[in-house]
Amino acid sequence: MNKLPMLLDCDTGVDDAVAILFTKYLNTLELVAATTVAGNVEVEHTTRNTLQVLELAGMGHVPVYMGADKPLLGETVTAHHIHGMNGLNDIELPLPKRAAEAMPAWDAIYEFAKKTPGQLTVVAVGPLTNLALAIAKYKELPGLLKRIVIMGGAAVGGNVTPAAEFNIYADPEAADMVFTCGAPVYMCGLDVTMRAYVTAQELDEIAALGSKQAVFARDVMQGILQFYCTYKLGGVAFHDPVTVLYADDDSYFQTDHAGVRVETKGKLTRGKTVTDLYSDKQMEHNAYVVTNLDREVFKRRVFEIMAQYGE
Numbered sequence: 001m002n003k004l005p006m007l008l009d010c011d012t013g014v015d016d017a018v019a020i021l022f023t024k025y026l027n028t029l030e031l032v033a034a035t036t037v038a039g040n041v042e043v044e045h046t047t048r049n050t051l052q053v054l055e056l057a058g059m060g061h062v063p064v065y066m067g068a069d070k071p072l073l074g075e076t077v078t079a080h081h082i083h084g085m086n087g088l089n090d091i092e093l094p095l096p097k098r099a100a101e102a103m104p105a106w107d108a109i110y111e112f113a114k115k116t117p118g119q120l121t122v123v124a125v126g127p128l129t130n131l132a133l134a135i136a137k138y139k140e141l142p143g144l145l146k147r148i149v150i151m152g153g154a155a156v157g158g159n160v161t162p163a164a165e166f167n168i169y170a171d172p173e174a175a176d177m178v179f180t181c182g183a184p185v186y187m188c189g190l191d192v193t194m195r196a197y198v199t200a201q202e203l204d205e206i207a208a209l210g211s212k213q214a215v216f217a218r219d220v221m222q223g224i225l226q227f228y229c230t231y232k233l234g235g236v237a238f239h240d241p242v243t244v245l246y247a248d249d250d251s252y253f254q255t256d257h258a259g260v261r262v263e264t265k266g267k268l269t270r271g272k273t274v275t276d277l278y279s280d281k282q283m284e285h286n287a288y289v290v291t292n293l294d295r296e297v298f299k300r301r302v303f304e305i306m307a308q309y310g311e
């Protein structure tokens, strides 16, 4: 099957790193570029991390474009307490053999969309600042994209505040611009990503596959695993990796057409993805919300992909 092009916009922290490893062995998508944004850690670190993990994956040919170092408005938010000081659970990978390209991320998103009109899937697993800047600069961009698949938001709950998930909370104005841009937007929020968990034992089973990439995937997730264990969860949510798997094959997921807008003014609710799943009267149905998955199929895909690194 001819694979369609995919651009990954990421704030490479630990789960973004595993998502990058997954992009090498997808069934329907081929990674053609990566763009980086400030989020889990500063954009200099997310960019270096992205370059390093692409090289670890044997994808050093994929160009990387550095993006926004802060949100459109408001204060910069980071998550060093989860991702470590360097963003990779303080694992030191070999220094990257190359640098990011000169073009900024928001121009690169447009250039790759123009190359393949109607074909490019943008998978965004960090704050949506780069996409918002690209949409603001190039009005025709939404019409050039096949779809935008984001890790972010939640129909119910949050992980930074009771109302907001990190990627949306980090830049609510950018997120609302993406949800209202007119391109098909698919939201892989906490509703589905918290169900896409991997247990400590399963992480060790991944490492036992034996490749350096499999061992890295287990090691890089140890810090966030401890964080989740303090919340008595069954394992660590594979937020970004499951979003990449969804973009590749959504057949084992529950997806509903819904209305989604982002609260940008609320004192307690800033960054909430206000989601109208059930009525079709209050909000225009402008997005698709992913709410569930078959975890056994998810787990099988995780092991299938990571096993290919040893072959």
Ligand code: RIB
Pocket: 011, 013, 014, 015, 016, 039, 040, 125, 126, 127, 151, 159, 165, 166, 167, 239, 240
């Ligand atoms: O809330 C989880 C999301 O925020 C993930 O994308 C994680 O990498 C952080 O960016």
Ligand code: CA
Pocket: 010, 011, 012, 013, 015, 016, 039, 040, 125, 126, 240
């Ligand atoms: Ca991320």
